[in-house]
Amino acid sequence: MISRIFIACLFLGMYSTGSSLSCKWIVKHPGNTKSQFSLYNKIALDFLDMMAEDKLAFTVQILKELLALFEEDHSSASWEENTVENFLNIVDKQTEELRSCIGSHSNTTQKGQQLSFRREKYFKRLLNKILKKNGYSAEAWEKIRNITQAHLRQCEFLISLRTAH
Incomplete structure (x- = not known):
């Protein structure tokens, strides 16, 4: 049993040593x-x-x-209206500036349209199952705020992947 393992290791070692030296694919010509x-x-x-x-x-x-989610009735949330307006202005600015970077063919594929439909359905669920179901309460809005933070972080990650080379 041990001799078989030794022979396998020896064969693997010899194969890997020789293969990287003779690989013309990775050598500069x-x-x-x-x-x-x-x-x-x-x-x-x-x-x-x-x-x-x-x-x-x-x-x-x-x-x-x-x-669109933050345009819902957030009067029961403990946020200052000025802070909400500033947040919405910043997100709107991001949206417009990023939109200017997109070519005209994006999301016109069937797959892109399916993803768009799922995304819309997801946000409708947030609206219906968190906000409306809980009467637009302060607690519901706090959940939405936390979810929004997570989404903005994910957006930052996606954008950083695009620019990271």
């Missing part, structure tokens, strides 16, 4: 500044950048849904 892997990796990263537009469109949709 004379006259080229990059290996084949690096060239293809750059192309893959370029495609990922194109896909980031969808992240922007997704973020814009989240921000729009958050704006």
Whole structure:
């Protein structure tokens, strides 16, 4: 049993040592500044950048849904109206500025439309099951505030992924 394990380890060690040295895919060729892997990796990263537009469109949709949610009756919340208005202005500004970064083709695919429908349904559930069900109470609005914080952090993460290279 131990000899079989030893032979397997020996074979694996010899294979991995030789394979990385002889792999022409990762070695730079004379006259080229990059290996084949690096060239293809750059192309893959370029495609990922194109896909980031969808992240922007997704973020814009989240921000729009958050704006609509906070336009509901929040009079029972203990927030100052000025603070709420400032929050809404900032989120609206983010929405408009990000929208200007999006190409015209974003979210026009069937998958994008399905995601948009699910997102709208999710925010409707927040409205109905948290706010309306609880009579727009201060506690309900505090739950919405916490959920909103989480969503804004997720939006920040998505945007940082787009710009992080």
